[in-house]
Amino acid sequence: MIYTVTLNPSIDYIVEVEDMKLGSLNRMSRDLKLPGGKGINVSRVLNQLKVDNTATGFLGGFTGRFIEDWLREEGTSSDFVPVSGDTRINIKLKSGEETEINGTGPEITAAEAEALMNKLRNLQAGDIVIMSGSIPPSLGGDFYNRLIAVCKQQGAQFVIDTTGQALQQALEHSPLLVKPNHHELAELFGVTISTREEIIIYGRKLLEAGAQHVLVSMAGEGALLITEQGVYAASAPAGQVRNSVGAGDSMIAGFVGTLSCEGDVLEAFRTGVASGSATAFSDDLADGGFISRLRPQIQITQL
Ligand SMILES: Nc1ncnc2c1ncn2[C@@H]1O[C@H](COP(=O)(O)OP(=O)(O)OP(=O)(O)O)[C@@H](O)[C@H]1O
Ligand SMILES: O=P(O)(O)OC[C@@]1(O)O[C@H](CO)[C@@H](O)[C@@H]1O
Numbered sequence: 001m002i003y004t005v006t007l008n009p010s011i012d013y014i015v016e017v018e019d020m021k022l023g024s025l026n027r028m029s030r031d032l033k034l035p036g037g038k039g040i041n042v043s044r045v046l047n048q049l050k051v052d053n054t055a056t057g058f059l060g061g062f063t064g065r066f067i068e069d070w071l072r073e074e075g076t077s078s079d080f081v082p083v084s085g086d087t088r089i090n091i092k093l094k095s096g097e098e099t100e101i102n103g104t105g106p107e108i109t110a111a112e113a114e115a116l117m118n119k120l121r122n123l124q125a126g127d128i129v130i131m132s133g134s135i136p137p138s139l140g141g142d143f144y145n146r147l148i149a150v151c152k153q154q155g156a157q158f159v160i161d162t163t164g165q166a167l168q169q170a171l172e173h174s175p176l177l178v179k180p181n182h183h184e185l186a187e188l189f190g191v192t193i194s195t196r197e198e199i200i201i202y203g204r205k206l207l208e209a210g211a212q213h214v215l216v217s218m219a220g221e222g223a224l225l226i227t228e229q230g231v232y233a234a235s236a237p238a239g240q241v242r243n244s245v246g247a248g249d250s251m252i253a254g255f256v257g258t259l260s261c262e263g264d265v266l267e268a269f270r271t272g273v274a275s276g277s278a279t280a281f282s283d284d285l286a287d288g289g290f291i292s293r294l295r296p297q298i299q300i301t302q303l
Pocket of ligand 1: 180216220221238244245251272275280
């Protein structure tokens with residue numbers, strides 16, 4: 001079974017303004033409210049791919065209820081710890097470019113945190129836990145480490161999609177997958193990366209540090225997969241970008257869902273790229289039919 005953990009879910013409030021002017025009254029030309037948070041996005045795409053999974057983490061208030069209702073109505077299984085604060089609302093402003101304003105998230109009490117730990121203590125050997133996104137400040141920066149320790153105790157694999165120190169600390173515990181984008185990879189090593197060769201050099205360092213698979217996503221330029229077996233490049237299909245929020249999460253869903261069901265790394269890579277692109281070309285996250293139509297367009301080459 002796959003579980004996703006979203007410590008800091010959100011309603012993603014997607015707002016389009018024709019010509020945004022700071023300091024003036026602007027009117028929206030379109031708006032859309034979607035359940036968000038990285039792990040929740042992964043779960044929703046896994047659901048589209050018909051891969052059994054359960055989304056967990058913390059949800060609270062009217063915003064939390066919106067997310068829970070949405071997931072139930074679309075058939076994405078969830079088992080969140082209820083918290084007393086309101087789940088945050090993140091603003092995704094589209095006005096030519098995409099600008100994001102993410103909230104810090106509600107206060108999580110020690111008892112609420114412990115309730116999530118207890119849920120994870122029921123993991124079975126062979127389960128996969130996908131942990132994604134920011135940590136609400138009240139949980140402390142090492143909360144992922146605590147979750148990883150529980151995964152290890154229970155014999156579960158884990159995937160972590162975070163940045164900086166939290167990612168660095170997780171590597172020694174051998175995550176099944178890490179998926180920085182090329183900017184995050186450069187930031188992690190404090191370098192500027194401008195060529196594919198440099199991405200491979202730094203991607204390999206993540207492998208050496210313990211990751212089992214390293215996916216480096218490059219938005220419209222596709223992605224690189226770095227494993228012990230080799231380095232592979234995939235092109236992204238051409239299409240009209242509608243909303244790239246969640247493209248990376250969709251890629252993780254496609255990769256991990258396919259790897260866990262079929263065990264074939266390159267097919268997992270193909271589905272990962274197709275899922276990311278299908279989301280980039282959609283208003284909401286990718287749907288299963290769109291991912292299937294894009295899959296044959298993904299060219300993979302070994303480097
Ligand atoms: N403009 C695009 N055209 C085609 N495919 C795209 C585009 N943007 C993203 N994708 C697909 O989604 C994958 C992940 O995108 P990206 O590299 O932007 O991840 P990310 O930075 O983690 O995304 P986000 O934080 O927005 O979820 C890419 O490797 C690609 O397959
Ligand atoms: O603030 P975080 O947790 O880093 O990121 C949260 C978020 O930006 O990530 C998702 C897209 O990947 C969105 O659904 C959500 O709003």
